[in-house]
Amino acid sequence: MFRNWMQRITLTDVVIWAIGLAILIGVIWGSIVTLGTGKYSTATWIDLTLIGLALGGVYALIALGYTLVYGILRMINFAHSEVFMSGPFTATFAAWALVGAGWWNKYPILSLLIVLGVSAVVSSIIAVLLERIAYRPLRTAPRLVPLITAIGASFFLQYVFRGLYGSGLKGYPEMTILQGFWMLGSIRVFKTQAVAIVGAVIMMLILYGIVQWTKLGKAMRSVSENKEVAALMGIDVDKTISRTFAIGGAAAGMAGILYLLLFPVAHFFMGFFPGLKAFTAAVLGGIGNVPGAFLGAMMLGLLESVGPSLFLDGLGIPAPYQLKDAIAFSVLVLILIFRPTGILGERLAQAKA
Amino acid sequence: MQTQTPSPWKQATRYGLIGGAVAILMSLVGMVATFGQRYIVSGIFTMGQVMFLTPILIFAYMTIRRTAPQPINKVILLGALSGLSTSGVMAALVLTGQFLNLRAMFPNASPELYGILTFNQESALGLLLLLGTGLVIGGIAGGIYLLSPRMRSTLLQATTWVVLVGLLRDLIVTVSYRWGFLGNAVKALFAISGLTPLSAVILFILVGAVQYWRLERKQSAASRPTTNQKPYTRWLKLGGSALILILLPPVLGIFFSEILDNVGMYILMGLGLNIVVGFAGLLDLGYVAFFAIGAYTMGVLTSPELGFFSLTYWEALPFAMLACVLAGIFLGLPVLKMRGDYLAIVTLGFGEIVRLLALSDWLRPWLGGTQGIQRIAQPRIGDFLLNTQQELYYLFLIGIGIVAFIAWRLKDSRIGRAWMALREDEDVAMAMGINHVSTKLMAFAVGALFSGVAGTIFAAKLTSVYPHSMNFLVSINVLCLIIIGGMGSIPGVFVGSLVLIASPDLLREFAEFRYLAYGALLVAMMLTKPEGLWPEARRKLELHEDEFDSGQEPLMAMGNPDGR
Incomplete structure (x- = not known):
C-alpha cells in the first residue's frame, strides 16, 4: 500500500510541493516577524483591511463577468478587462458634463446613478457586440481559436479607446459629499471605500438574484449545463448567451465606477490589471460559481492590500508595495497548481481545463 | 431554422450602415486624419482618403456578394445604395460635428477630419460630394463584381502596388539616394510626397499587365502536367537568396x-x-x-x-x-x-x-x-x-x-x-x-x-x-x-x-x-x-x-x- 503510493509520486510533484512549502514557510515567517516587531498600529491594519475589502468588491463585480461567461461557454473572455475599461472611461465624460451642468454636487446621488447607468450601458453594449462579432462564429472552433480571438479583441478594444478618447490620463471628478470619512465607533472609514464596499455588495446580491431566481437566470443555467438540450426545451441559446454577456458587461461597468471612486483616474489601459486580478479572483473562488467569485475577490483584495506589509515586510523586502501585483499573480499561479477547482468549485475537474 | 431572406435593398442598406459605423470608427480613432497628409498620388489622392473610401468599397462589394445572384443593372444599383448608406453615415458625422463640439470627447473629430471627408469644400457642396462619392464608389464595387476574376485580381494587385509604392516614397528615395545616378532616376518618379500622377498611371499599367500575363500563364500551367524542378535550380535559388x-x-x-x-x-x-x-x-x-x-x-x-x-x-x-x-x-x-x-x-x-x-x-x-x-x-x-x-x-x-x-x-x-x-x-x-x-x-x-x-x-x-x-x-x-x-x-x-x-x-x-x-x-x-x-x-x-x-x-x- 505504502509502496504503491510512493511509486505514484513523481519528481514533478516533489518539486511542486517543495516550492509550495517554501512559499508557505516564507509567508508565515514573514507574518510572525512583522507582527512581532509591531511596526504597524492596529489602525493601519484596519485601514488596509478596508482598502482590501473595497478592492475586493470591485474585483467581485468584474469576476462575475468571467465566471458567467466561463460557465456558459467554457471560455475565458480575455477581453473582459476591456469591457470593464470601456464603461468608466466613457462615463468620465458624462461625469464632467454633470459637473459642467452643476448637478454633480447639487444632486450627488442622482449624478452617481446617471454615471453608473452610462458606464453599465456602454460596457454591456461592448460585451454584446464582442460576443456577436468575435465569439459567436467560433463557438465550435478548436479551443485555441476563440482564446486567440479574445486576446486580439482585447488589444483592438484597448487601442480603439485610446484612439477615440486620447492616450492621456483622464481625471474623474470628486464629489464633495464623498470626501473625508465616517467614524464607526473608533474605526475610521473613508466614505469612498464605504460606498464601494456597500455598493459592490448590493449589486452582487442583485446580480446573484437575477442568476438564481429569474427566468433568464434559469435559462442561463440550463444553457451552461447543455446547449443542445436547452435548445430542445425551447430556450433561445443565442439570446441567452448574448444576455449573459450583457449582464457580465453591466456588472463590469458598474465596478468601473466604484473603481474610479477609489482611484479617480481613467485611461485606456486601466482594465488590464483589475481584469487579470478579477480573473484570478474568479479562479480562486472556483470559476463558474457566483458566490465563489465574491469570496475569491474579497480574499484577493485582502491579500493584495494587507499582504505586502504583513509578510513581505517581515522578510526584509524594501518597498514591499511594489510587489502587490506580483502577489496577485503568484496567488493565481499557486491556486491553479494546487487547487485548480478553486475554493468552492467542483465543475472544473470534470471539464478538464 | 429557415428564415425568410430580407429584400436585397434592405440588406444593402444594412451593410452600408455597418460600413458607415466602421468608417466612423476609423475616422474617430484618427486613422483618416493621421494619414491625411500622406499623398499616394501627389496633389490628388491621400492615404486618408484611401482609409475612408475602402470601407465603402468593401461593404458595397460584400452586399453584392451576399445578395447574389442579381441582374446586372440591379447589382450596380445595390452597390450604389450600399455606398450611399455608408457615406450617409459619414455625412451625418460631419453634420453633427458642425453643430456639436465632438472634440471634447473625441480629440480626433477635428476640422482636418471634416475637411478630408468633405474634400475641403464648403459644407453643403462638401456633403453632396461625399454622398456622391459614396454612390459612385458603391456602383464601382458593383462593376468590379461583374468583371472576370482574372481582371479583378489584376486591378487589386495594381492598386495595391500603387498605394504601397506611394506610401513608401520616402524610404524608396532614401535608399536609392545611395545608388548614384540610378537614385536620381528613381527620384524623378516621385513628387515631394507620393508618386507623380504620370508615374502612378505607368506603375498601375505596368503591374496590371504583369499580373494579367502571370495569371494567364498560371491558367495554362494548371492544365499542363507539372515538371519536376531540377536540383541545381533549387541550389541556385538558395545561393541567390543567401x-x-x-x-x-x-x-x-x-x-x-x-x-x-x-x-x-x-x-x-x-x-x-x-x-x-x-x-x-x-x-x-x-x-x-x-x-x-x-x-x-x-x-x-x-x-x-x-x-x-x-x-x-x-x-x-x-x-x-x-x-x-x-x-x-x-x-x-x-x-x-x-x-x-x-x-x-x-x-x-x-x-x-x-x-x-x-x-x-x-x-x-x-x-x-x-x-x-x-x-x-x-x-x-x-x-x-x-x-x-x-x-x-x-x-x-x-x-x-x-x-x-x-x-x-x-x-x-x-x-x-x-x-x-x-x-x-x-x-x-x-x-x-x-x-x-x-x-x-x-x-x-x-x-x-x-x-x-x-x-x-x-x-x-x-x-x-x-x-x-x-x-x-x-x-x-x-x-x-x-x-x-x-x-x-x-x-x-x-x-x-x-x-x-x-x-x-x-x-x-x-x-x-x-x-x-x-x-x-x-x-x-x-x-x-x-x-x-x-x-x-x-x-x-x-x-x-x-x-x-x-x-x-x-x-x-x-x-x-x-x-x-
Missing part, C-alpha cells in the same frame, strides 16, 4: 539595417514561440519572460557597472542560455497539468512577475531596478567589435540560420511528432506512450532558449536593458506574428515578422495604430483563415477538416448572420 541577405545592410543603409535587426530579433523569438505554441500547442503569453531572463543574465554577467562579473559576450552566452533553459523548465513544471486557457493566463502571470521583480527595489542591487543595467558587453570576433546595426545584422543572420535549422530538423524528429501528437489530443498521445512530462518540458526549454538568445543579442545591441522594454506587448507581438504567419509553420514566422514588425517601423503613421491593427488582424484571421498566411500543411487540413468532408466552407457560412 547572397542577397548578406548584401542587404551595405546596400540599404543604417535605417533599414535597424529595421532588419528588429525583424531578426522577432524572427528568433517567433521561431522559439512557434515551437511552444505552434508545435506543442501550449499557448504561452509570458514569453517575454525568457527574453528578459536572457537579456538580464547577459547584463549581470558582462556589465562592469554592477561589479559581479565582467565576462565577454561569448563567455556569458552559454550561461545565459543555461539560465533560459532552466527558467523554461521551472515554468514548465508547475503548468504541466494545465491546458489551453489556464496555461495562457498562468504564463501571462509569470511574465508579469518577472517584469515586476526586475522593476522592484528589492532586487535593485542585482538587477538595477528601474534604471536597468548599462554597459553590457558587445560581441567581439577576434579584434573586430560588432557594434553597429549593420554589423549586428550578421549576428542575427547567423543566429536565425542556426535556430531555423534546428527548428526545421526538430519538426520532423521524434520529439517534434510527439509535440504535435500532444497538441492534437493529449490523452490519446499519452495512451500511445508519449511521456508528456519530458515532451512538454522540452518544448518549454527549447522555446525559452531561442527567446533567450534573442534577448542576449538585444542586450548587446543596446548595451543596456530596462525592465520597461520587457512588457507584455513583446509577448503579444511575437504571438501575433506566428499566428498571422501560420501556427507551426517556419516560413510563416518569417512572413509574419516581415509584415508585422517591419511595417510600423517603415511607416511612421502606422506605428500609432500598430496594436489596433494587430488586434483586428488577429480577430479577422481567426474568423476567416485560422491557419495563417503561410499555413503548415497538417494544420490546414485539421482546421478545415469538415470542408474536406462535406465540401463546404464552414467558417464562411458561420460568418453569415442569416445562415445559422
Whole structure:
C-alpha cells in the first residue's frame, strides 16, 4: 500500500510541493516577524483591511463577468478587462458634463446613478457586440481559436479607446459629499471605500438574484449545463448567451465606477490589471460559481492590500508595495497548481481545463 | 431554422450602415486624419482618403456578394445604395460635428477630419460630394463584381502596388539616394510626397499587365502536367537568396539595417514561440519572460557597472542560455497539468512577475531596478567589435540560420511528432506512450532558449536593458506574428515578422495604430483563415477538416448572420 503510493509520486510533484512549502514557510515567517516587531498600529491594519475589502468588491463585480461567461461557454473572455475599461472611461465624460451642468454636487446621488447607468450601458453594449462579432462564429472552433480571438479583441478594444478618447490620463471628478470619512465607533472609514464596499455588495446580491431566481437566470443555467438540450426545451441559446454577456458587461461597468471612486483616474489601459486580478479572483473562488467569485475577490483584495506589509515586510523586502501585483499573480499561479477547482468549485475537474 | 431572406435593398442598406459605423470608427480613432497628409498620388489622392473610401468599397462589394445572384443593372444599383448608406453615415458625422463640439470627447473629430471627408469644400457642396462619392464608389464595387476574376485580381494587385509604392516614397528615395545616378532616376518618379500622377498611371499599367500575363500563364500551367524542378535550380535559388541577405545592410543603409535587426530579433523569438505554441500547442503569453531572463543574465554577467562579473559576450552566452533553459523548465513544471486557457493566463502571470521583480527595489542591487543595467558587453570576433546595426545584422543572420535549422530538423524528429501528437489530443498521445512530462518540458526549454538568445543579442545591441522594454506587448507581438504567419509553420514566422514588425517601423503613421491593427488582424484571421498566411500543411487540413468532408466552407457560412 505504502509502496504503491510512493511509486505514484513523481519528481514533478516533489518539486511542486517543495516550492509550495517554501512559499508557505516564507509567508508565515514573514507574518510572525512583522507582527512581532509591531511596526504597524492596529489602525493601519484596519485601514488596509478596508482598502482590501473595497478592492475586493470591485474585483467581485468584474469576476462575475468571467465566471458567467466561463460557465456558459467554457471560455475565458480575455477581453473582459476591456469591457470593464470601456464603461468608466466613457462615463468620465458624462461625469464632467454633470459637473459642467452643476448637478454633480447639487444632486450627488442622482449624478452617481446617471454615471453608473452610462458606464453599465456602454460596457454591456461592448460585451454584446464582442460576443456577436468575435465569439459567436467560433463557438465550435478548436479551443485555441476563440482564446486567440479574445486576446486580439482585447488589444483592438484597448487601442480603439485610446484612439477615440486620447492616450492621456483622464481625471474623474470628486464629489464633495464623498470626501473625508465616517467614524464607526473608533474605526475610521473613508466614505469612498464605504460606498464601494456597500455598493459592490448590493449589486452582487442583485446580480446573484437575477442568476438564481429569474427566468433568464434559469435559462442561463440550463444553457451552461447543455446547449443542445436547452435548445430542445425551447430556450433561445443565442439570446441567452448574448444576455449573459450583457449582464457580465453591466456588472463590469458598474465596478468601473466604484473603481474610479477609489482611484479617480481613467485611461485606456486601466482594465488590464483589475481584469487579470478579477480573473484570478474568479479562479480562486472556483470559476463558474457566483458566490465563489465574491469570496475569491474579497480574499484577493485582502491579500493584495494587507499582504505586502504583513509578510513581505517581515522578510526584509524594501518597498514591499511594489510587489502587490506580483502577489496577485503568484496567488493565481499557486491556486491553479494546487487547487485548480478553486475554493468552492467542483465543475472544473470534470471539464478538464 | 429557415428564415425568410430580407429584400436585397434592405440588406444593402444594412451593410452600408455597418460600413458607415466602421468608417466612423476609423475616422474617430484618427486613422483618416493621421494619414491625411500622406499623398499616394501627389496633389490628388491621400492615404486618408484611401482609409475612408475602402470601407465603402468593401461593404458595397460584400452586399453584392451576399445578395447574389442579381441582374446586372440591379447589382450596380445595390452597390450604389450600399455606398450611399455608408457615406450617409459619414455625412451625418460631419453634420453633427458642425453643430456639436465632438472634440471634447473625441480629440480626433477635428476640422482636418471634416475637411478630408468633405474634400475641403464648403459644407453643403462638401456633403453632396461625399454622398456622391459614396454612390459612385458603391456602383464601382458593383462593376468590379461583374468583371472576370482574372481582371479583378489584376486591378487589386495594381492598386495595391500603387498605394504601397506611394506610401513608401520616402524610404524608396532614401535608399536609392545611395545608388548614384540610378537614385536620381528613381527620384524623378516621385513628387515631394507620393508618386507623380504620370508615374502612378505607368506603375498601375505596368503591374496590371504583369499580373494579367502571370495569371494567364498560371491558367495554362494548371492544365499542363507539372515538371519536376531540377536540383541545381533549387541550389541556385538558395545561393541567390543567401547572397542577397548578406548584401542587404551595405546596400540599404543604417535605417533599414535597424529595421532588419528588429525583424531578426522577432524572427528568433517567433521561431522559439512557434515551437511552444505552434508545435506543442501550449499557448504561452509570458514569453517575454525568457527574453528578459536572457537579456538580464547577459547584463549581470558582462556589465562592469554592477561589479559581479565582467565576462565577454561569448563567455556569458552559454550561461545565459543555461539560465533560459532552466527558467523554461521551472515554468514548465508547475503548468504541466494545465491546458489551453489556464496555461495562457498562468504564463501571462509569470511574465508579469518577472517584469515586476526586475522593476522592484528589492532586487535593485542585482538587477538595477528601474534604471536597468548599462554597459553590457558587445560581441567581439577576434579584434573586430560588432557594434553597429549593420554589423549586428550578421549576428542575427547567423543566429536565425542556426535556430531555423534546428527548428526545421526538430519538426520532423521524434520529439517534434510527439509535440504535435500532444497538441492534437493529449490523452490519446499519452495512451500511445508519449511521456508528456519530458515532451512538454522540452518544448518549454527549447522555446525559452531561442527567446533567450534573442534577448542576449538585444542586450548587446543596446548595451543596456530596462525592465520597461520587457512588457507584455513583446509577448503579444511575437504571438501575433506566428499566428498571422501560420501556427507551426517556419516560413510563416518569417512572413509574419516581415509584415508585422517591419511595417510600423517603415511607416511612421502606422506605428500609432500598430496594436489596433494587430488586434483586428488577429480577430479577422481567426474568423476567416485560422491557419495563417503561410499555413503548415497538417494544420490546414485539421482546421478545415469538415470542408474536406462535406465540401463546404464552414467558417464562411458561420460568418453569415442569416445562415445559422
